[in-house]
Amino acid sequence: MSADENVPADAIEQQLARDMLGPYVDAPTAQLLLPQARQMPQIAWQIIRNALEQNPQARDDINCLTELLATGGQVANGINTDRLDTSAVAEPSEFSLKPAERLPLTDECHHYTGKHEVPWDIQKYFSQRYSIFSYYDSGVHMTDDAWFGVTPEPVANQIAYELSEDHYDPEKTILIDAFSGAGGNTIAFALSDRWNRIIAIERDPATLACAQHNAEIYGVEPGSVTWILGDSFEYLDQLVNNPERLHPDLRVDLQTTMVFASPPWGGPGYRTDEIFDLSTMQPYSLNQLHEAYKTMDHVLFLPRTSDIRQIAKLAPEGEKLEVIQYCAEGASKAMGVYIPAEKPPASSD
Ligand SMILES: C[S@@+](CC[C@H](N)C(=O)[O-])C[C@H]1O[C@@H](n2cnc3c(N)ncnc32)[C@H](O)[C@@H]1O
Known part of the structure; x- marks a missing residue:
């Protein structure tokens, strides 16, 4: 050549x-x-x-x-x-993304047992550890960052229930969890026994190791989740546009697949604004998320104060969106937005 x-x-x-x-x-x-x-x-x-x-x-x-x-x-x-300093040679890879191995827990993965061990900014979450993971004492591990974003177990179970066959299109049999984090949602989806396949993506190796470890603690069947260490936008882009670049185990039928996305909620106004402007959400805005997923049904897990007018604009022509506030102890914790796939443009014949 x-x-x-x-x-x-x-x-x-x-x-x-x-x-x-x-x-x-x-x-x-x-x-x-x-x-x-x-x-x-x-x-x-x-x-x-x-x-x-x-x-x-x-x-x-x-x-x-x-x-x-x-x-x-x-x-x-x-x-x-x-x-590495002269030629960073490694195993050549035919595919840009492939299923992750079982990653080892690292120094960044902790199982804190007492408040004295816990960094000050996580102590509030640590005191809620059993409502985050009821099996916490069985050895649940988290990175320090994961505490801020993990979906508490009752909310994760409720979302999994919302997507059960009795409540949601049973033709959807494959679920992509685009931001798996420490596994809060992935575990609930896997335990719901509703999905033929779950593909869970996390770009931080230590966090992914925690998710895999936590899934084992919860008795998630090995092999029932296909984990990917990588960027979920890259995965979805290739799935839609260049599936041949993906490892065969990661190629799924878009018609029967849906996406669940619980992105980070950073941004200037998320904690303070009465109405959160989703165009300022960081690092991914509402539109960026929707653009990536719009060919499939998708659920966005967003801050409870998210601007509902911005969300309404995502409804496909003639359709309504379902929006659910997820509450715990009398207060809303987050908003789930259920968005159907965009219909392909009608053919000219
Ligand atoms: C809010 S947390 C998800 C929490 C998760 N649902 C749970 O219950 O544990 C967001 C996660 O997305 C990961 N992340 C951010 N950008 C990503 C990307 N482009 N692709 C994959 N993972 C990403 C972060 O590392 C973080 O762990």
């Missing part, structure tokens, strides 16, 4: 790596590695991104990055850290 024939494939691999690196793409160490994109599995870029996110020195210093990846045991994930 001539060098010219290689150009488009390299460009695709590099673009995928750039997307995965996000804001760290311009870091000198990232730039050094990008030409190796063709030889590296997609998962490597997620791990490199996490290392760059956590340690600013790793953005400039290749030895520091190499050390971080080596101490994090990333060799097992296909990054050959011995050779």
